[in-house]
Amino acid sequence: MKMVDEEERREIQSALEAWEKGPVAKTVSRFPERREAFATPSGITVKRLYTPLDVDSLKYNRDLGFPGAYPFTRGVQPTMYRGRLWTMRQYSGFATARETNERFRYLLEQGQTGLSVAFDLPTQIGYDSDHPMARGEVGKVGVAIDSLADMEVLFDSIPLDRVSTSMTINAPAAVLLAMYIAVAEKQGVPMEKLRGTIQNDILKEYVARGTYIFPPQESMRLITDIFKFCSEKMPLWNTISISGYHIREAGSTAVQEVAFTLADGIAYVQAAIDAGLDVDKFASRLSFFFGSHSNFFEEVAKFRAARRLWARIMRERFGAREDRSCRMRFHTQTAGCTLTAQQPENNVVRVTLQALQAVLGGTQSLHTNSRDEALSLPTEESVRIALRTQQIIAFETGVTDTVDPLAGSYFIESLTDEIERRAMEYIKKIDEMGGAPRAIEKGFIQREITQSAYEHQRLVDSGERVVVGVNKFVIEEGHTFDYMRVDPEAERRQIERVRSVRASRDQSAVDDALAALRAAAEGTDNLMPFILDAVRAYATLGEICDVLRGVFGEYRAPDVL
Template sequence: MSKNIREELERWEKTTLQKVISKAPERQPSFQTTSHIELKRLYTPLDISELNYCTDLGFPGEYPFTRGVQPTMYRGRLWTMRQYAGFATAEETNKRYKFLLEQGQTGLSVAFDLPTQIGYDSDHPLAEGEVGKVGVAIDTLKDMEILFDGIPLDKVSTSMTINSTAAILLAMYIAVAEKQGVKSEVLQGTIQNDILKEYAARGTYIFPPLESMRIVTDIFAFCKDHVPRWNTISISGYHMREAGCTAVQEVAFTLADGIAYVEAAIRAGLDVDSFASRLAFFFCCHNNFIEEIAKFRAARRLWARIMKERFKAKRDESCMLRFHTQTAGCTLTAQQPDNNIVRVAFQALAAVLGGTQSLHTNSRDEAYALPTEDSVRIALRTQQIIAYESGVAEMIDPLGGSYAIEALTNEIEKKAMEYIEKIDAMGGAIKAIESGYIQGEIAESAYQYQKEIETKKRIIVGLNQFQIEEEPLRDILKIDPEIERYQKEKLARVKKERDNHKVKQSLAALKRAAQGTDNLVPPILEAVKAYATLGEISDTLREVFGEYRER
């Protein structure tokens, strides 16, 4: 059969196609994806002639999971609609969560402010001007109690974008649950806890890499026994993509980081099948619709193969790449902001066609500020329209078998693997980050992307073509600067009312654990329950571990 297709293709190229092309050349001499994959004009069975259905695609819920991680996918349960939210104080953010849950959101996702993410209390000099700006300010367990007031933690799942202070926030979450009468064993959610990409792109590191990796693996070990339904890490490509890398680089750098975590956990004495099923992933969904769908499928298959072949995982669950997706913030334009609604819709659709487990859709006004309630409602409605109206959730991997999708899936997997081999040769992801290699690759791609926009090689509607005269958006969410004072007062009150002797004791115990090899999570949990502040706990660890400085 394939001989006939080849002959027929050649005939078509020489006759029908040639007749048109000789008169009217195509729009561009060549077409490429963002990862510089040269796109063919037409994909045919010839491009996937090597594909073995059973070993390369298989069936949903089975290795290598190319077609999806669950046997019924969205026919069974829709993806979790999870809007990343948090601003100002715990009081304000609690209101936003209740609003989102009323609007039909199915999971929570907490955005913390930068001081909380970097281990400073709201009254620290470096926190000035940052309190409550990009997320909610959490200083003590008191704030966390307010944040989840009236939200039953045995019913919702909560994702927390928190990395170098992940152990502290997880401990606070467990403590709040306990106060609600909910056992840690039933808690469901995710902490990002992906410190490697913080050095590579996002920047909220505190400690040097080795000490950070110890905290990460301590969390794996603690959760395995005490919070078994919790995703202990969300290995994230999102931020590296936002910092400018391509789709192929996103897959490669994320999975390379994943390999480093698995290696660290195995070195710490954990059996691969005891923790691997709790690893989760987080990807970006950018503009190139077909490339993004192929990217998710390629990532799923490649991770499955790495877990089975490299780490000899025995359980299928250990090989399953489950992921959250957020639409690409860097594609939002300040110009004609309503266009962003359309961009986000396409990106969200690609994420669903790529088989995401949960999704955040960005809001139209996020090139200006954190979203208003109205904007975030449209973003959530976008997901609901895809889920309930578009029909794409009614069958599994509907684009599987498409010549183009399968060819690109193969190509992305191959190119990402080449990168991973290069990183292996450098000694792994930690070494590649310490030497600045990954940061350099990201910066290079970001610069090329910007140049393509400025030379109009890449058209962004409303930005470098189809512009209009317009006024910048003024109806945006503003954070009242007064909240910084309010937050500091609340913190001072907690410090006055708590048992300071108990705080001192718990911090001393934490220090001893940090100096030795005991798991850090139990002493952090004790400190949190004594209302030690996030800054005090972080400082205790800073004293022992030191701080990382960017090269």
Template sequence: MKESQERKVDFRTTVDGPVIKKMYTPEDLAGVVLDTSLAGEYPFTRHIRSNGFRGRLWTMRLYSGFATVEETNKRYKYLYQQGNTGFSVAFHLPTQEGYDSDHPLARGEVGKCGVAVDSLQDMEELWDGIPLAEASTSMTINATAPIILAMYVAAAEKQGIDKSKLRGTVQNDVLKEYIARNTYIFGPEPSMRLITDLCSYCAQYMPEWNSISISGYHMREAGATAIQEVAFTLANGIAYVKAMIEKGMAVDSFAPRFSFFFASYTNVLEEVAKFRAARRVWAKIMKDRFNAKNPNSMMLRYHVQTDGFTLTEQQPLNNIIRVTLQALAAVLGGCQSLHTNSFDEALALPSEEAVQVALRTQQIIAHESGVADTVDPVGGSYFVEWLTNHIEQGVLDYIKKVDDMGGALVAINRGYIQKEIMRSSYDYQKAVDSGEQVMVGVNKFTSDEKSSMKLLEIDESVEKRQVEKLKKLKRDRDNSKTKQALAEVRRVAKSQENIMPVLIDAVKTYATVGEISDALRDVFGEYREPTII
């Protein structure tokens, strides 16, 4: 029978992705050494655990935080009752960028895209009634990660829990902030020092804590392709491992607590192949380049968030389907924890109803779809294996380019990584505008209906309340102690000593995020973004 004419000239995963053939056969895998490793075996292509999700499911971890600690504490307790097994804290931007809620740059931002945390008092109240001994807490915090971790340790201590028992993650990845997310404060050099101080401290005193979450998610959000996302993330990972070794740490003493964070897009099989390729490449880097001996140092453990950029303001219910496909890809790819976005997030911060649908999506995949019942169920598909190899090669090519330049820090300073991502994001937008890249409800199957969903609104009084609270704190605390502690922060910042102990002392005097950041700014100065566009 004659074949019908094909719908497109080229079938691609995305505009800058590879051209996909009609069908894949064993011939597409010829010429490369077949990776027949099992799950739980080096290079962990199929899964880091030998039984995949048959033992423990991934952690269902919804990122949330808004308004003040009172509102967020209520949301956490609600999520906990709904079966959310890990917390993930969204801090408002002033906390992330080292400003107190009463700073002029904080105007309009207080409690908006995260919870306002100015001092240890806020941190204590955030976890009111939630036993930190049982919690696994991920905190999206980078430039101020050492300060926020210090507050978490101090808050746990007040609950009677020693830091060695705490489980969780701080993002603590500033390199990607220069590339995409932009919540940096200090320049690359002092940032690397603070990052590695935190990692060394955790390696010594907090064995259950993931000291860094090296993130590709935000690069993907900024427009990177799947290959770029993995390549630049692992290139940053290499820079961090090197910096730790230069600090005198043995690779197996810290690498098992290095974790990663990726996005998941709607092209399901490309994402699955991406996760498989990423595991394989990282394992080889750790073994061959850094001579790691402990298998845990070679395992790429990662969190996934479904991709925010693909959510549309038009016909927002369609986003539930997008999130489902993206979450399915994350699970098929073998993630360790997963955040599913809410369908209303192209319009506002998520409402409680939308958050519940997002969590239920994961629960349906876990308990109804059957995809979690056998390890790496799509492994062995000619197409998936070919695409895994293709992505691996693309990643290796980029890593070599970055290596040749002198590593990720140099590539970032030159704007190379930023330019590569910007080119991809512009290509994508042009493909959407031309209709080549279909976005349902946006450039195809459009309708004029306006949605009438109930959206979350952050009360205007939040900023006022938070600023009042901060004023009261500064009035009531022992200010001579705070002043002394801040002087100590400055002294240690100038020295080679690890910064963590003095930060823990400082937060205990209720020195604020803004005050401590200012003390560090005095010593380190501030980073200014070079104009790349």
């Protein structure tokens, strides 16, 4: 940071050497350090001490700058949390639309400021609830949505012009977005007023999350169709949430999380540019999603590094002219994979620290996990504690009172630099392979992630990496938790519901809309208006996806292990 001139540099250098040879050597000879070498989980060496010498190459204006301005290292808004706190957004949804609607209204009453919809797996994979593959899965990990009728119930009495809604939906994102637009229409809210996010990030589904339907090329078309549609009609809508969270959950390191997420981001931007969009027209609506894992400083630095690297990529690689196109806004979720089934109360502490990291890293919204999620779906009480955790950080700790409070820490800045550098190396490698979609097809990204996951597990098994309550400080325990259970009758009820929707709608309108959609899919028209028409006619999610399956085919995973 050029905090020191040449002379002072030399003074520090010699003082540092004297300290190493003197007091340190003496202490270490009598009391050896706990380990020979220290490193972050990404493998970045952690030194005993960081000094101005470690940030010598940083140029303040170039590398850190000011909040709200390029390269956004210190945050995406000028005043950050002094102005407005992050959005507290708990991912939830289970069973049927009716029950989820009740949970949403409860959360809004509790002070939550945004909704986040979890869909069940059949919905995420484009199957109606009565599809044979849906058996046992309906309403399990989220809410089942088969048609507009379910969506109407889901947002009943929730004014869509006043909440922002995030939907974790990818392969059929266009369909769920269309349903959201249609519900808003019925409430009298025009689509240009809608605020929210669809995840819409198919590339990470292929490598880490698995809810893909169509092959990459066709999926990319759907995504760019959404970009185009929203750039014209939904200026407040986040068209994609490019997600590192699931890559991290699948076992990647922090460096890999940044690298693979940004490589995916590059692929989306390139696809949109190739489809004829002006980068400054859509880039500001891209958003990101990261995990917040266990290693405190590495995680804080990761958020800052990702922000800076993305800004540079947008400007230098894609020639974005406007600052807001270079601004990486992201949602954070505390890392589900760090939750332990053993001594689950400890998870509250883990989540607290991880949430604090995300706030110190400048997140725009945050989901805090519930303590019991390694065991089952969270209970209402657990969800409340998780939300309260955010509120305590926001209102009691004072960490929100100044922007980017850890900046200037020799260690944090040095780590930020190193993470950016290592992530860039990966991105170069992926570029050489022909970009993220090719690297995925070759299985490169999947293999890297699985290798890291395996190494992590080996380190935990050997005790080298401590997980409290799992491989150290273990106790005999009987579980005393109440489990949240999805009513087994919910599946049957939902099946009846979708069948009655099919029986009561105007079938010829559905047939016409689906035929028009098929024709459009075979051609090159933007599919969003056709999907919207089909949704309005109460065509089901499964029917719409089947039309697209017929034209696009289905994705088959490579045999990567």
